Amino acid sequence: MTVKQISVFLENRPGALAEFTKILEKSNIDLRALSLAESEDFGIVRVIVDNPFDTIQILKDEGYVCSITKVIAVEIEDKPGALVNMLNILGDNKVNLEYSYAFLAKKANSAFMVFRVADNDKAIRVLTENGIRPICHEDMEQLFK
Amino acid sequence: MEHYFDPKVECASREQITAWQNERLVRQVERVYNNVPYYKKKMDELGVRPEHIHGIEDLHLLPTLSKDDLRDQYPYGLMAAPLSDCVRIHSTSGTTGRRVVAFYTQNDVDLWEECCARALAAAGATKDDVVQVCYGYGLFTGGAGLHGGSHKLGSLTLPMSSGNTDRQLQFMTDLGTTILCCTPSYAAYLSESVNERGLKNRIKLKAGIFGAEAWTEEMRRDIEKGLGIKAYDIYGLTEISGPGVAYECSAQNGMHVNEDHFIVETINPKTGEPVPHGQKGELVFTSITKEAFPLIRYRTKDIGILYDEPCSCGRTHVRMSKPMGRSDDMLIVKGVNVFPSQIETVLMNCGYPANYQIIVTRTGSSDRIEVQVEMTPEMFSDSLSEVAGREKQLVSALKAMLGIYCVVKLVAPKSITRSEGKAKRVIDKRNLYVNSADPASTDPAAN
Numbered sequence: 001m002t003v004k005q006i007s008v009f010l011e012n013r014p015g016a017l018a019e020f021t022k023i024l025e026k027s028n029i030d031l032r033a034l035s036l037a038e039s040e041d042f043g044i045v046r047v048i049v050d051n052p053f054d055t056i057q058i059l060k061d062e063g064y065v066c067s068i069t070k071v072i073a074v075e076i077e078d079k080p081g082a083l084v085n086m087l088n089i090l091g092d093n094k095v096n097l098e099y100s101y102a103f104l105a106k107k108a109n110s111a112f113m114v115f116r117v118a119d120n121d122k123a124i125r126v127l128t129e130n131g132i133r134p135i136c137h138e139d140m141e142q143l144f145k
Numbered sequence: 146m147e148h149y150f151d152p153k154v155e156c157a158s159r160e161q162i163t164a165w166q167n168e169r170l171v172r173q174v175e176r177v178y179n180n181v182p183y184y185k186k187k188m189d190e191l192g193v194r195p196e197h198i199h200g201i202e203d204l205h206l207l208p209t210l211s212k213d214d215l216r217d218q219y220p221y222g223l224m225a226a227p228l229s230d231c232v233r234i235h236s237t238s239g240t241t242g243r244r245v246v247a248f249y250t251q252n253d254v255d256l257w258e259e260c261c262a263r264a265l266a267a268a269g270a271t272k273d274d275v276v277q278v279c280y281g282y283g284l285f286t287g288g289a290g291l292h293g294g295s296h297k298l299g300s301l302t303l304p305m306s307s308g309n310t311d312r313q314l315q316f317m318t319d320l321g322t323t324i325l326c327c328t329p330s331y332a333a334y335l336s337e338s339v340n341e342r343g344l345k346n347r348i349k350l351k352a353g354i355f356g357a358e359a360w361t362e363e364m365r366r367d368i369e370k371g372l373g374i375k376a377y378d379i380y381g382l383t384e385i386s387g388p389g390v391a392y393e394c395s396a397q398n399g400m401h402v403n404e405d406h407f408i409v410e411t412i413n414p415k416t417g418e419p420v421p422h423g424q425k426g427e428l429v430f431t432s433i434t435k436e437a438f439p440l441i442r443y444r445t446k447d448i449g450i451l452y453d454e455p456c457s458c459g460r461t462h463v464r465m466s467k468p469m470g471r472s473d474d475m476l477i478v479k480g481v482n483v484f485p486s487q488i489e490t491v492l493m494n495c496g497y498p499a500n501y502q503i504i505v506t507r508t509g510s511s512d513r514i515e516v517q518v519e520m521t522p523e524m525f526s527d528s529l530s531e532v533a534g535r536e537k538q539l540v541s542a543l544k545a546m547l548g549i550y551c552v553v554k555l556v557a558p559k560s561i562t563r564s565e566g567k568a569k570r571v572i573d574k575r576n577l578y579v580n581s582a583d584p585a586s587t588d589p590a591a592n
Contacts, residue, residue, distance in 0.1 A: 007526075007527030009520045009525050009532075009555075011556055011560070037529040041554045042520070042532070042554075042555045044527060044529050046527060063558055063559055064557070065522050065558055066525070067522070067525055067527060098528055098530075099528075099529075
């Protein structure tokens with residue numbers, strides 16, 4: 001019940017992200033979600049794509065350093081207070097977030113959160129116990145149909 | 146009027162200088178052969194015995210010595226005097242793993258300080274002057290050398306050591322410093338500070354002695370103008386004694402080598418063959434009066450030219466040009482010796498690939514060293530703090546190895562330019578060497 005995220009090392013310079021997305025375009029890869037983290041001299045772009053295994057091979061062939069990470073994605077209602085509820089469940093159960101970002105799909109009134117945690121199994125258990133079912137990669141594709 | 150510390154020696158005839166050198170060389174070779182097993186071994190390997198050495202014309206028969214020999218024999222292997230006769234050590238700047246320790250007897254210290262006194266006198270210093278020494282004090286020879294030279298001359302010595310610019314400027318103005326001794330980059334910085342703070346009319350400086358790093362004629366002019374002084378160069382190495390191996394006079398046209406203590410040669414760095422005076426070669430020194438740590442034909446890796454022509458200052462000792470480059474890949478950054486191989490070692494210890502590039506720049510008077518390292522799958526993670534944390538560890542490890550702060554920049558794989566399959570490791574944008582940016586590779590003597 002996880003989603004495969006690709007993390008890619010990017011230099012922190014003008015055009016680096018554009019070059020990266022150009023490759024996705026060229027290979028007809030569809031981005032589902034994107035988040036960028038930057039330090040002074042480099043950045044890490046994290047993406048969720050329609051076909052992670054092909055994508056990672058393409059990126060490696062293009063000389064990028066990248067890795068696949070299993071992250072947790074959940075659907076929340078698109079209304080004020082929905083995120084608080086979700087975060088309280090994780091916080092109360094001592095699940096620490098390393099990073100998190102949001103994306104939207106084609107489903108009305110729904111937003112989606114991605115969580116990177118140290119212990120996926122625990123996070124999944126906690127969420128399931130509270131009636132929330134994390135999305136798996138196949139679910140993802142349905143969301144964009 | 147030209148000032149001398151010891152005019153009888155500084156202006157001695159060539160015959161006299163040669164006679165001193167012949168006598169002292171023969172004695173020194175005998176001493177090291179009989180007292181230092183390493184020298185005996187090296188000479189025996191070449192089939193050279195002390196009785197083959199009659200004077201400087203036989204110098205070329207002797208084996209040369211490199212920094213590798215010094216490291217190999219660390220710490221006591223090259224000592225020619227009992228430890229009980231030694232009174233001090235000094236050590237090369239901030240190069241862990243490549244540290245060289247030099248020993249001094251009291252006589253060694255005295256002679257070294259006299260060499261520095263000659264340099265100070267040549268810059269116009271007398272017993273009535275106030276000499277501010279802002280070279281670092283400690284293991285580095287800069288502070289101790291000029292400090293001792295100033296004492297020998299009877300000048301009032303301000304043992305400031307490096308840094309703390311506010312205090313430097315306060316003493317400079319309050320105590321009326323007339324002679325400044327520091328690295329050229331610090332002199333440039335002090336000059337900027339003096340002018341920024343409007344202190345120019347409150348300083349009494351007349352001259353400065355600036356060494357321990359490469360500097361250009363442009364820098365000299367800027368410092369001279371900024372501080373209203375005459376700026377003199379000085380040359381030396383810890384291995385040979387420290388600053389004062391050679392120094393500039395009022396002519397500012399090359400540095401006089403203290404030939405009564407050091408025999409200087411130029412050789413082809415590739416073949417080891419002697420290079421005639423007037424042509425570029427690697428500078429090689431033999432210390433003929435040192436007792437504790439005498440080096441015979443020590444290869445400095447500095448490329449320079451020797452000049453025999455008479456000097457307008459009246460001194461007769463041979464002059465050497467400013468070093469025009471290195472025959473190895475050593476860099477001097479912020480006054481500290483840096484070898485690319487040290488950086489390579491740190492990278493590999495930290496798990497990075499040995500594919501890197503060092504970029505050295507200078508803004509105003511301060512050096513900046515950036516180490517670019519290629520990212521690898523092994524060192525990558527989706528967590529920024531993890532990657533940044535590893536980068537921080539690398540910065541600390543470089544600091545520990547080199548003694549200076551390096552900026553680390555992680556770059557994309559295969560982004561470091563390679564020419565003919567081999568990456569150019571060092572890009573020095575400072576253009577410190579007058580004749581060419583990369584003299585070691587363009588100089589015919591180096592090939």
